[in-house]
Amino acid sequence: MRPILMKGHERPLTFLKYNRDGDLLFSCAKDHTPTVWFADNGERLGTYRGHNGAVWSCDVSRDSLRLVTASADQTAKLWNVQTGAQLFSFNFGSPARSVDFSVGDKLAVITTDPFMELSSAIHVKRIAKDPSEQIGESVLVIKGPQGRINRAVWGPLNKTIISAGEDAVIRIWDSETGKLLEESDKENGHRKTITSLCKSADGSHFLTGSLDKSAKLWDIRSLTLIKTYVTERPVNAVAMSPLLDHVVLGGGQDASAVTTTDHRAGKFEAKFFDKILQEEIGGVKGHFGPINALAFNPDGKSFSSGGEDGYVRLHHFDADYFNIKI
């Protein structure tokens, strides 16, 4: 396949997100400016100007009209997707890290980092249909995990919130009371910081990637460990194909391998695994730096990866991808 290279960001990529229809791709990077691209040919549509710090993640509403972004400048902002205008800014006392719209786009869960005396927290905000009526107060604030919370997403039917972060423990919280419902096992859980989390297309299971060079598949209701995928590199980003039973892991370079001279440039790869057999199917090379973001198009026929090199690589699969057999 011929990947499309998009160099719109001058700093490393942090997050990629497709909209529900799969025609727009939103990219966040450390360069303060989230960008939106057309997902078929990679043409840039526009940029959202307003943040003063690295943008860590974003989410787009189902109708592709609203975008929410979380940034290190201690705000999370609501944008009009079409015009790029900033609709609202949620202010926090510490950098905002992860953001996720609920099913129905009426609520959003935003996590904030520990900063000075503040511990990390999970905030739930109500999103008003009319942006002029938007208020900044949180409906619910959950505190408890030690260390940074790298990702928090909504569980089935918005009844729960799932969080994962630096302490390598996955937690399920009740979204109305804030009570802790489940915690992942210490023995078969991750050993190091969980960097990324991806829900399945039907929302029944999710995948977490960690710096301990593995990714794990969990049941979303009971938090039972279903599968484990092992790689040679710390995992920075994970994605699941909505069409086939494939899991993609993207990562960095182990510190001990840095000084070994290797003449091949562009060797950082996104590794494909069979979801059920846990075996490696192959890798897609090309990035010049560790891969920090991965996203599958909802139609499952293309995927994109964002790297430390500032490039977004958009891949449309060849016909033989769909015929891979182990």
Place this chain on the structure above:
Amino acid sequence: MHIVGQPNKLRWGELEEDDPEDLDFLLPPSMEIGPDENGIKRQIDYKFNDDGHKVKITTTTRVRKLANAHLSKRAVERRSWRKFGDAVHEDVGSRLTMVSTEEILLERPMHPGSKPEETKVAGDSLAQLVKGGAVLMVCRTCGKKGDHWTSRCPYKDLASPTDAIADKPAASEMASAAAGKGGTYVPPGLRAGADRTGIDVRRRNEENSVRVANLSEDTREPDLQELFGTLVSLPVLMWPSIRERA
């Protein structure tokens, strides 16, 4: 009847003879050769350049379909949205979005112990090709390759190819031992038994190398370059350690 001072003026009387040279001021019509089976389209235009000469311009384009985009109605609307933010002043040559020049494949992992495709030893490669059911093409000049006939051999100018071939099968076994024989430092990642993630080049060197023994002690690099320059474009020369005989 010609009027002096107006040499270019055409008279209808002269035009009537079907004289093609006098119609130099007319350009042939532009042609478009439609997309052929490779999707290549050629557009041929004619125009006058600044010196007044007729110029033929051939533009060759290839339209390549990268993907099918099935867009929903809303998505089609979004396609016509106006650019905003930093994209407003985007000129056509902004080069933000480019199609990669390299073809990237989903590389299947190799099982440890199997040989990579390109590094084959003489006799084995031919046997493997036969097993694969492919047409067995043997070149008489280089003998080891199985992908071209003699008349198309890229190594046509070999002086004594048969000698080199005779050496190869015997040399291949010894070549594999050549790795550590050099007095050079081998980094931990490349030593035998190390965790190999980037050793393709090294392996290729070992398996395609020829051991030449019994050379004069005065032999230096330029001599070897001269001797083997015709065989190999960029020989990587590895010197064995000098062992003192008692």
